[in-house]
Amino acid sequence: MCGRLVAMTNPKQLDYRDEIIARWGEPAYDRTQQWWQGLGDVGQEAFLAESQSLAQDWLACHARDLPPASLQAQALARRHYAWITAGWGGVAPTGTQLAGLAQMYPEDPRFAANYGGSDGARYVRDALMVLAAQISDE
Numbered sequence: 422m423c424g425r426l427v428a429m430t431n432p433k434q435l436d437y438r439d440e441i442i443a444r445w446g447e448p449a450y451d452r453t454q455q456w457w458q459g460l461g462d463v464g465q466e467a468f469l470a471e472s473q474s475l476a477q478d479w480l481a482c483h484a485r486d487l488p489p490a491s492l493q494a495q496a497l498a499r500r501h502y503a504w505i506t507a508g509w510g511g512v513a514p515t516g517t518q519l520a521g522l523a524q525m526y527p528e529d530p531r532f533a534a535n536y537g538g539s540d541g542a543r544y545v546r547d548a549l550m551v552l553a554a555q556i557s558d559e
Contacts, residue, residue: 490548495548
């Protein structure tokens with residue numbers, strides 16, 4: 422993950438301070454805090470609203486039994502990727518980084534809860550893995 426935070430970028434971020442520092446170091450935590458504060462109230466609200474919108478759209482896509490590689494699921498995966506990029510301060514993850522993050526979704530109950538549990542999180546992971554395979558690691 423190269424010291425960047427995505428899943429824990431939220432108003433409760435302080436709850437994850439120790440975990441962030443243990444995984445990616447204090448500079449990663451500091452960068453994330455600066456980014457989040459730099460968004461201001463309107464930017465923070467917009468970022469969180471997109472997070473909620475993505476979660477709802479993933480649930481709907483999964484409920485329709487669309488394959489993770491379908492055009493609809495991949496359009497949503499690209500939107501999700503753009504949201505992650507915003508959460509990484511405008512730095513787009515490589516394919517390997519996106520795959521690593523996607524793998525965390527079903528493995529971490531905090532991620533999975535956003536997508537209706539582990540089954541929904543596996544669906545998001547699978548769609549993001551299709552996209553990750555198309556993204557360069559350079």
